[in-house]
Amino acid sequence: MNRNIVISTDKLTKRFGDFVATNEITFDVYEGEIFGFLGANGAGKTTAMRMLCGLSTPSSGKATIAGFDVYKETEKIKANIGYMSQKFSLYEDLTVQENIRFFGGIYGLSDQKIKSKSNELIQQLGMEKERGKLVGSLPLGWKQKLAFSVAIFHEPKIVFLDEPTGGVDPVTRRQFWDLIYDASDRGITIFVTTHYMDEAEYCNRVSMMVDGYIKALDTPTKLKQQFSAETMDEVFFELARGAKRKAD
Amino acid sequence: MRQFFAFVIKEFYHVFRDPKSMLMLFGMPIMLILLFGFALSNEIKNSKIVICDFAQDPASQRIIDKIEASKNFEIKKFLYDPRQIEQAFKEGNVKLVVVIPNHFNDDLLHLHKAQIQVIADASDPNTANTLTNYITNIVMDYQKEITPFNDLPQQINTEIRMIYNPELKGTTNFVPGVMALVLLLVCVLMTSVSIVKEKEKGTMEVLLVSPMHPLMVVISKAVPYLFLSIVNLSVILLLSVFLLKMPINGSIGLLFFESSLLILTALSLGLLISNSAQSQQQAMLISLMGMLIPVLLFTGFMFPLENMPLPLQIIANVVPSKWYYIIVKSIMIKGLGLSAIWKETLILLGMTVFLLTVSINKFKIRLG
Amino acid sequence: MADVVLNHISKTYNKGEVKAVTDVSFEVEKGELFGLIGPDGAGKTSIFRVLTTLLLPDAGSASVNGLDVVKDWKAIRKRVGYMPGKFSLYQDLTVEENLNFFATVFNTSVAENYDLIKDIYVQIEPFKTRRAGKLSGGMKQKLALCCALIHRPTVLFLDEPTTGVDTVSRKEFWEMLKRLKEQGITILVSTPYMDEATLCERIALIQDGKILSIDTPAQVVAQFPKNLYAIKSERMSQLLRDIRHLDYIDSCNSFGEYHHITFRDDDDYEIQKKLIADLNHQNHEYIEFKATPATIEDCFIKLLDQHE
Numbered sequence: 001m002n003r004n005i006v007i008s009t010d011k012l013t014k015r016f017g018d019f020v021a022t023n024e025i026t027f028d029v030y031e032g033e034i035f036g037f038l039g040a041n042g043a044g045k046t047t048a049m050r051m052l053c054g055l056s057t058p059s060s061g062k063a064t065i066a067g068f069d070v071y072k073e074t075e076k077i078k079a080n081i082g083y084m085s086q087k088f089s090l091y092e093d094l095t096v097q098e099n100i101r102f103f104g105g106i107y108g109l110s111d112q113k114i115k116s117k118s119n120e121l122i123q124q125l126g127m128e129k130e131r132g133k134l135v136g137s138l139p140l141g142w143k144q145k146l147a148f149s150v151a152i153f154h155e156p157k158i159v160f161l162d163e164p165t166g167g168v169d170p171v172t173r174r175q176f177w178d179l180i181y182d183a184s185d186r187g188i189t190i191f192v193t194t195h196y197m198d199e200a201e202y203c204n205r206v207s208m209m210v211d212g213y214i215k216a217l218d219t220p221t222k223l224k225q226q227f228s229a230e231t232m233d234e235v236f237f238e239l240a241r242g243a244k245r246k247a248d
Numbered sequence: 249m250r251q252f253f254a255f256v257i258k259e260f261y262h263v264f265r266d267p268k269s270m271l272m273l274f275g276m277p278i279m280l281i282l283l284f285g286f287a288l289s290n291e292i293k294n295s296k297i298v299i300c301d302f303a304q305d306p307a308s309q310r311i312i313d314k315i316e317a318s319k320n321f322e323i324k325k326f327l328y329d330p331r332q333i334e335q336a337f338k339e340g341n342v343k344l345v346v347v348i349p350n351h352f353n354d355d356l357l358h359l360h361k362a363q364i365q366v367i368a369d370a371s372d373p374n375t376a377n378t379l380t381n382y383i384t385n386i387v388m389d390y391q392k393e394i395t396p397f398n399d400l401p402q403q404i405n406t407e408i409r410m411i412y413n414p415e416l417k418g419t420t421n422f423v424p425g426v427m428a429l430v431l432l433l434v435c436v437l438m439t440s441v442s443i444v445k446e447k448e449k450g451t452m453e454v455l456l457v458s459p460m461h462p463l464m465v466v467i468s469k470a471v472p473y474l475f476l477s478i479v480n481l482s483v484i485l486l487l488s489v490f491l492l493k494m495p496i497n498g499s500i501g502l503l504f505f506e507s508s509l510l511i512l513t514a515l516s517l518g519l520l521i522s523n524s525a526q527s528q529q530q531a532m533l534i535s536l537m538g539m540l541i542p543v544l545l546f547t548g549f550m551f552p553l554e555n556m557p558l559p560l561q562i563i564a565n566v567v568p569s570k571w572y573y574i575i576v577k578s579i580m581i582k583g584l585g586l587s588a589i590w591k592e593t594l595i596l597l598g599m600t601v602f603l604l605t606v607s608i609n610k611f612k613i614r615l616g
Numbered sequence: 617m618a619d620v621v622l623n624h625i626s627k628t629y630n631k632g633e634v635k636a637v638t639d640v641s642f643e644v645e646k647g648e649l650f651g652l653i654g655p656d657g658a659g660k661t662s663i664f665r666v667l668t669t670l671l672l673p674d675a676g677s678a679s680v681n682g683l684d685v686v687k688d689w690k691a692i693r694k695r696v697g698y699m700p701g702k703f704s705l706y707q708d709l710t711v712e713e714n715l716n717f718f719a720t721v722f723n724t725s726v727a728e729n730y731d732l733i734k735d736i737y738v739q740i741e742p743f744k745t746r747r748a749g750k751l752s753g754g755m756k757q758k759l760a761l762c763c764a765l766i767h768r769p770t771v772l773f774l775d776e777p778t779t780g781v782d783t784v785s786r787k788e789f790w791e792m793l794k795r796l797k798e799q800g801i802t803i804l805v806s807t808p809y810m811d812e813a814t815l816c817e818r819i820a821l822i823q824d825g826k827i828l829s830i831d832t833p834a835q836v837v838a839q840f841p842k843n844l845y846a847i848k849s850e851r852m853s854q855l856l857r858d859i860r861h862l863d864y865i866d867s868c869n870s871f872g873e874y875h876h877i878t879f880r881d882d883d884d885y886e887i888q889k890k891l892i893a894d895l896n897h898q899n900h901e902y903i904e905f906k907a908t909p910a911t912i913e914d915c916f917i918k919l920l921d922q923h924e
Binding site for chain 3: 140177241
């Protein structure tokens with residue numbers, strides 16, 4: 001694993017009036033890492049992610065994403081990352097093929113590249129027969145897998161995944177993580193949040209946000225040692241239990 | 249009964265706690281009234297005209313004076329060469345030329361007949377029509393002036409009286425129309441959106457799985473909007489009377505009764521729309537599109553219905569605002585009572601009952 | 617007679633194109649805490665909507681408290697409690713206002729059945745004047761539960777009540793359900809989280825509109841057809857690939873820290889040794905290998921596999 005740093009934050013903070021959603025978080029993420037970004041709802045996770053994606057301006061602190069400054073170069077950040085969430089992934093009323101073509105165009109890929117890559121992608125996902133089907137008609141698991149592939153279509157440096165496997169069946173969930181591993185092997189850094197604690201184990205390192213702070217950051221193994229826990233679920237429980245803030 | 253009140257109170261909470269819908273509910277009507285009352289007007293003022301006075305006698309001067317005094321016209325210049333007329337039009341801005349021929353006064357005195365030529369720029373035919381009408385009125389006015397009582401019968405004495413609205417104010421036309429527009433638009437929009445919002449948020453599901461008849465849910469939504477629309481109506485009337493100087497010559501009670509009918513119609517329409525709309529956005533769109541265009545076209549306040557081809561006039565008969573418009577004008581401007589408008593009232597009532605029945609029947613007690 | 621009965625229920629959408637529920641039958645006894653476990657799109661919500669009389673089934677029959685869902689819908693709607701997904705509370709009404717409203721809707725008052733919701737309500741009482749839209753997920757959950765209980769229903773239908781809620785609130789929620797059960801209320805819960813299955817008395821595993829298995833969690837697990845082993849090494853994703861290539865391995869799935877594997881035929885000591893040797897050959901070091909009890913998730917995956 002490369003030790004290049006692709007995400008670096010220094011006391012990154014976001015305030016909404018008196019309320020400090022994200023409080024001076026400081027951490028680094030390495031190239032090719034699968035980085036788990038965990039925390040209860042209301043802990044400040046989503047706010048932090050939005051800042052890192054260039055979608056929200058921090059109140060104070062510094063951050064560099066893929067080498068670009070989070071205040072001044074948000075457009076360059078957006079061009080160099082991929083993003084996928086449960087709420088938005090693809091256009092339901094376009095076909096599989098059309099979605100790929102559309103996003104390929106958005107990411108600035110040439111027509112030729114789009115053609116060859118989309119064939120590759122469809123084959124890899126085994127969706128040959130679904131090429132011309134509307135995405136809305138696909139089962140959830142397939143949608144999510146397709147969405148992920150589209151999010152990394154342009155081989156970004158980092159891909160941000162916001163609870164990508166919510167509600168998906170156990171088999172598809174694992175297939176999804178196969179795709180994540182593949183991407184990681186190719187050098188794409190994965191920044192993922194999830195509510196499934198077993199998925200926390202698949203990450204190289206995991207951070208936990210509580211009440212706006214990062215309360216823990218380490219490999220799953222070390223975290224379990226630190227909290228004398230058998231599973232990441234227990235670690236999470238230990239940390240989240242003391243949370244004062246349960247606001248959404 | 250207790251439950252019904254609980255629902256109604258809840259609906260009031262929803263309305264008052266949502267600043268956007270408050271804005272729509274109260275802001276829009278006020279804005280429309282002010283817009284139509286002050287800003288827009290199909291009166292034409294200060295049109296630039298040119299006078300070619302070849303007579304240059306007391307009679308022609310008198311007519312020119314009257315034209316000058318009129319707020320509809322602004323005399324741009326005086327020409328003395330007929331060849332310059334076309335040039336004046338081409339230079340633009342001039343909408344109309346009045347040509348008073350030689351011997352105008354003499355002709356009047358001795359022949360009891362005279363002519364005035366009016367040349368209007370008909371590239372905008374509506375404006376041309378209106379302007380020539382204004383001139384004609386001024387000339388008629390003058391004619392009245394100079395015609396003594398005991399004159400020869402061959403004098404054509406066209407008497408034009410503009411009753412109810414002698415100043416030909418645009419507002420009397422518009423205000424009843426805007427009332428119809430506002431009541432229909434706002435009620436349909438707010439009701440349909442409110443019901444669909446419950447569906448979207450999932451609270452409708454919970455309400456359905458309860459001892460309450462689902463219809464109760466819907467009717468309870470209508471009540472606050474009925475009440476608020478009456479408040480709206482009052483505001484509109486106040487604005488119209490005090491700001492725009494509209495008269496209310498007839499019974500206010502009757503006015504409110506008829507307005508309630510229209511409101512009920514609107515609420516039923518809102519209910520109907522909410523049955524098929526899947527999202528708030530859809531409900532809003534259908535309400536706006538479905539209401540705005542028919543009301544604007546077929547009520548009769550923007551475009552006179554009599555000028556429309558017959559098929560369109562027939563279509564206008566199914567638009568509730570058309571009947572309401574007639575009713576309101578009768579009450580407010582003519583000061584008539586129920587005896588004069590019972591037919592229109594009956595039609596409006598019939599529409600209301602019909603729509604209520606249909607919308608209630610179509611209301612789904614289940615999902616999907 | 618069982619409190620909730622489904623008999624060969626089927627439901628399709630889009631003129632038969634989407635088969636949401638296919639031939640589902642099961643029963644829930646009075647006072648039971650029953651879990652409907654399956655991912656999104658499995659048909660859980662459709663089943664709940666049929667039972668709460670919001671949808672008409674295309675085929676089959678169902679009853680709640682002995683009342684038919686099609687004919688006796690009015691009676692059913694008076695006596696069940698329903699908490700659909702997304703909590704469906706009035707966002708711009710306060711906690712108090714929401715609760716009072718739902719109580720009135722059900723012809724009762726908060727005071728009348730307060731004992732039932734007291735344990736839950738005291739946790740959100742400090743926020744009673746706060747608008748529901750401003751509550752956290754966990755608090756919304758509690759409020760929605762109170763609103764569903766306020767009329768002392770005989771049967772409670774909770775459709776994915778723990779989705780989107782943090783793990784601590786989730787655990788608290790199930791504690792509350794256990795206490796409610798003691799009051800004699802029949803509770804049906806649906807959830808996509810397999811680990812919550814063990815908290816139910818009986819469960820039905822469902823996928824693609826079909827039931828995979830119905831039994832107590834313990835029995836479901838006991839029916840796992842093979843011995844299950846857990847294995848891990850320094851390079852987990854490579855390990856996964858390598859193990860799957862071995863022809864004597866039946867299945868290998870990642871399960872967090874370990875992979876769960878089953879052997880195709882025998883799983884005696886000999887073949888276990890072979891496994892470690894083969895993996896060592898592939899440069900896997902620090903291999904940890906042990907037997908492990910099956911979880912509901914293992915069973916679900918196995919059942920899915922068998923169904924295909």
